[in-house]
Amino acid sequence: MQKNSKKKYAPGRDRSEVGQPEALRLGREGGSFLEELREATRTEFRHCLQCRSCSGGCPFVEAMDLGPSKVLRLLQLGLRDQALQNSTIWICVGCHTCDGNCPMAINIPAVMDFLRQKALQRGVPVPEPDILNFHREVLSSVAKYGRTHKLEIMLRYKVRTGTWFEDLDAGIRMLAKRKLDLLPSKIQDPEAMRRIFASTEVGP
Amino acid sequence: MTREPSYQELAFFPGCTLATSAKENYQSLVTFCEQVGYRLSELPDWNCCGSSSAHSIHGEAALQLPARNLALAPKRGTLLVACPSCYLRLRQTQTLLLRDPELSSRFQSTWGVSPPHELEILPFLSFLSSLDLHSFFSEAGKALHGLRCAPYYGCMLARPAAMPVSRPMGQVMEKVLSRLGADSCRWGHATKCCGTFLAAAKPDIVTPRINAMMDEAVRAGAECIVTACSMCHFSLELRATRTPRIPVFHFSELLSLAAAREPQNWFKRHLVDPVPLLRSKGLLS
Ligand code: SF4
Ligand code: SF4
Numbered sequence: 001m002q003k004n005s006k007k008k009y010a011p012g013r014d015r016s017e018v019g020q021p022e023a024l025r026l027g028r029e030g031g032s033f034l035e036e037l038r039e040a041t042r043t044e045f046r047h048c049l050q051c052r053s054c055s056g057g058c059p060f061v062e063a064m065d066l067g068p069s070k071v072l073r074l075l076q077l078g079l080r081d082q083a084l085q086n087s088t089i090w091i092c093v094g095c096h097t098c099d100g101n102c103p104m105a106i107n108i109p110a111v112m113d114f115l116r117q118k119a120l121q122r123g124v125p126v127p128e129p130d131i132l133n134f135h136r137e138v139l140s141s142v143a144k145y146g147r148t149h150k151l152e153i154m155l156r157y158k159v160r161t162g163t164w165f166e167d168l169d170a171g172i173r174m175l176a177k178r179k180l181d182l183l184p185s186k187i188q189d190p191e192a193m194r195r196i197f198a199s200t201e202v203g204p
Numbered sequence: 205m206t207r208e209p210s211y212q213e214l215a216f217f218p219g220c221t222l223a224t225s226a227k228e229n230y231q232s233l234v235t236f237c238e239q240v241g242y243r244l245s246e247l248p249d250w251n252c253c254g255s256s257s258a259h260s261i262h263g264e265a266a267l268q269l270p271a272r273n274l275a276l277a278p279k280r281g282t283l284l285v286a287c288p289s290c291y292l293r294l295r296q297t298q299t300l301l302l303r304d305p306e307l308s309s310r311f312q313s314t315w316g317v318s319p320p321h322e323l324e325i326l327p328f329l330s331f332l333s334s335l336d337l338h339s340f341f342s343e344a345g346k347a348l349h350g351l352r353c354a355p356y357y358g359c360m361l362a363r364p365a366a367m368p369v370s371r372p373m374g375q376v377m378e379k380v381l382s383r384l385g386a387d388s389c390r391w392g393h394a395t396k397c398c399g400t401f402l403a404a405a406k407p408d409i410v411t412p413r414i415n416a417m418m419d420e421a422v423r424a425g426a427e428c429i430v431t432a433c434s435m436c437h438f439s440l441e442l443r444a445t446r447t448p449r450i451p452v453f454h455f456s457e458l459l460s461l462a463a464a465r466e467p468q469n470w471f472k473r474h475l476v477d478p479v480p481l482l483r484s485k486g487l488l489s
Contacts, residue, residue, distance in 0.1 A: 059397045063409040091409070093256060095359040095397035113259050113266075120261060134405035138257035139265060146251040148220040154404070185220075188249045195314070196268040 033080050033118075041114050043107035048072040054098035054108055064088040065127070068098050068108050071115070084119040088112075090128035133160045143197040146187030215278050216244035217294065219287035220252050221434045228470030229434045232456040233286055233328065239463040240340050244284065247276055253293040256401045267307075268314070270297035275315035280322040284331055286456075288360035288433040289400070291327040298325060326371065327361060328456070329432055333376040337383075340463065346385030347462035350485050353381055354389045354426035355455075356417075356440075358433040359397040377430060377455055384462050389424035393417045403439035414443040422450060427481055430455050441475040451478035461487070 038044060048069070055067035066074075066088040074083040083089075094109040102108065119126065126132050137153045137160065187193070214237070222230040237244050250273050258266035270293045277283050285291040301308050301319040311319050355377035378388040396417065399410035418440070421429050428451045431437040440452045451474065461482075471479050482488040 059413060060399070060402065060409060063406075091402070091406075093397060093400045093402060094259060095400070097359060097397060113263070116260055117263055128406075131401075131405050132261065134401060135257035135261045138255060138401075139262055142252045142254070142258075142265070142269065148252050148255065150220075157405070187251050192272055193251070196265055196272070 031078075034075065034078065037075070037111065037114050041107060041110040043110055044104075045072050045075045045106060045111055047104040048076060048106055049104060051103060053101040053103065057097050057101045058092075059095065059097060060091050060093065064091050068092070068112070072106070072108070072111070075111070081124075084115055084122065084124045085127065087127040089115045089119065090126065090131045092116075130161050133157060136160075139197075141184070143193050144190075145184045146190065146193050147185050149184035152184065211238065211243035212241060213245050214242045215247060215281065215283045217247050217250055217273065217277075217283055217285045217287075217290060219250075219285070219290035220255070221438070222286050228473045229286065229437070229454040229456055231470055232454060232460040235460040236456055236463060239460065240335060240337065247273065247283070249276060253290040255289060255293075259293075260401075266293075267297060267300070270294045271301070271311055271319075272315065274298060274301070274320055274323070275311070275317050277320050277323055279320050280324075282324045282326050282331075284326055284328060286328050287435070288327055288358060289435055291325065292360050295325050298323070327373070329357075329361060329373040329376050330371040332380070333373045334371045337380070341383050344384055344462040348381065348458060348487060349385035351381075351386040351458075351482075351487060352389060352425055352427045353386050353430045353453075353458075354391050354421035354424060354428070355381065355394060356429050356431045356436055357395050358431065358436040359395060361395075361432060377432065381430070381458070384458075386458075387425075389421065389426045391420050391424040391426065393420055398433075398436040398439035399443070400435055400439070403435075403443050407443060410439060411443045411445055414440055415446045418444050418446055418450060426450065427485075428453055428478065430458060444476075449476045451476045451481050453478060 034045075050069060050073060052067075052069040054072075055061050055069040058064070058068055061067045064087055066086050068088065071083055071086065071088050074080075089112050092109065092112040094112065096109055098108045099106060120132075134153075134157055137157045138148055140156075141148050141153050218230055222233070234244055251269060253273065254262075254266050254269040258269055273294060274297060283294075285294060298319065298321070301311055302321050308319055357377070361373065381388050399413060403410045403414075418429070429440060430453045431440065432455055434454065437452055437454055457470065471477070479488060
């Protein structure tokens with residue numbers, strides 16, 4: 001690949017910064033999408049060796065359909081649609097265990113963030129709707145109050161997902177210990193939140 | 205407790221979890237800091253840093269929510285951040301603003317101030333490891349004598365490797381606990397991820413992992429787990445289903461217990477009551 005002329009911040013010790021030979025191009029599909037991904041994540045998925053250290057260390061790989069290494073492989077093969085529609089990108093919590101293990105220092109969580117947001121923009125079906133609903137409830141609480149109101153988030157999440165009676169015990173235990181405040185804590189300047197969430201591409 | 209003649213003020217970012225479900229973490233942190241001579245002054249009108257949800261589905265909010273906090277923060281000096289997740293969001297945003305002039309000028313026009321490039325954003329454990337705790341230790345003595353702990357740092361303080369903290373915190377929990385007479389177990393999960401939002405959204409995924417962690421802690425001889433992150437604390441307390449469940453402490457609770465040596469009213473807020481353990485060890489009357 002070409003060395004980046006603009007040296008921007010690269011989370012992860014991204015080797016594209018220090019200059020490396022051109023990575024192998026396998027896929028022909030989705031060229032501009034993949035360019036955008038490299039630009040936005042400031043990391044080079046094409047350097048992936050498929051060593052699978054990332055998937056091996058991922059704490060939630062068992063709940064995922066693919067695991068991080070296979071998502072990287074799909075990108076290398078230019079299989080954009082499959083990279084956008086899988087449970088892996090939704091279950092990923094961004095814990096950075098994978099890129100800590102990656103011999104090529106690829107910022108995998110940034111790739112996951114990009115794919116998740118692209119999947120939403122393109123209206124790709126989400127295999128883990130509960131997780132998306134949870135994120136939406138958190139962000140709508142932040143948009144409204146500037147802070148998270150956990151009781152409301154949990155209640156609205158339950159309504160959205162129709163899981164009223166699942167996990168009831170956890171909620172009751174938290175209420176009994178006063179861990180869920182009844183009233184939200186709010187910021188003084190709600191206008192600031194309106195500004196942040198106005199420019200929304202993927203709204204809460 | 206001998207006190208400093210005067211307190212030093214320290215800007216402080218609590219974050220949503222400490223302000224709500226982990227108030228016991230907040231209170232014990234404030235208490236401990238006062239005991240070692242610091243008075244925390246909460247960042248005025250701080251907002252949520254975006255947590256996992258912003259970077260998951262809303263890139264703009266993931267940038268702007270921490271950015272507003274940075275705009276409210278002091279230009280230089282230190283900002284103490286209690287929650288490792290908030291710390292990571294704030295630090296990442298500060299780093300981005302420093303390296304990207306375009307973002308930096310957008311920041312300026314949105315918030316009317318320049319980004320606080322010289323502000324030192326510090327997680328609590330780094331702050332702690334840079335303090336001179338001499339008088340604290342001599343006052344506290346072996347206040348935690350015989351308590352066998354599994355120190356749990358979680359994933360946020362160690363990663364990503366590209367963003368090292370400004371003051372090293374290497375094994376600070378182990379060091380401080382041992383000075384206070386407690387034992388730290390070696391176990392394999394000290395920097396593993398607790399599941400964060402999955403603990404709320406997908407308990408079926410998180411519960412087996414949390415149980416496996418607690419099993420390992422018990423196997424290593426621990427009577428309790430000590431957390432550096434209130435989100436980890438939440439996941440462990442709420443999602444452990446093995447029997448028996450061992451108590452989970454916020455590290456700050458043990459610090460302020462060591463200094464005060466009296467029952468702390470925040471122990472009432474635990475889902476697994478830690479008082480019987482402390483009594484059986486003679487650490488509480
Ligand atoms: S650890 Fe890195 S190089 Fe190995 S499979 Fe994962 S992304 Fe590829
Ligand atoms: S960041 Fe995501 S993919 Fe990487 S180890 Fe954590 S959960 Fe797995």
